[in-house]
Amino acid sequence: MIVNGIEIGPDRDLAGANFADADLRGANLQGADLSGANLRRANLAGANLVDALLVGADFSQAKLWGAGLCGADCYQAIFIKANLEGCNLKDANLDGANFEDANLEGVNLEGANLSGFDLWGDNLIGANLKGANLANAILEGANFSGVIMPDGSIHE
Secondary structure (H helix, E strand, O other): OEEOOEEOOOOOEOOOOEOOOOEOOOOEOOOOEOOOOEOOOOEOOOOEOOOOEOOOOEOOOOEOOOOEOOOOEOOOOEOOOOEOOOOEOOOOEOOOOEOOOOEOOOOEOOOOEOOOOEOOOOEOOOOEOOOOEOOOOEOOOOEOOOOEOOOOOEOO
16 A cells, blocks of 8 residues: 555554555554654544554544554654544553543553543543553543443443
């Protein structure tokens, strides 16, 4: 698959690539290096980003519905106003990631380290936070309806 003149695929070095506004629905980017890539407003619905290197990548306003990001390194990645509904972020490194105003409805964050995260006002309806570390996280205004909490209980 060629997008913006760049051949994409699993295990590819795509660091710093510009995929702003690109249609990457269902793309297989497993293990790809997208460090510092511009993915603003990109459509990554159903994309496979398992074990991808996403350090510092910008996903602002991106559509990531149902994307798989298990084990991805999202260190300092930007997800401002991104729609991550139904994403699987199990075992992803989220240190320093920015989820400001993101839609996290139904997201799997099982075991995630969200210590110190600002989740103020985020939509977490039906998310899985089992085993997640929420120490010092800012949770005011977040919607936790039906969320599986770190202790396994379901928030009403």
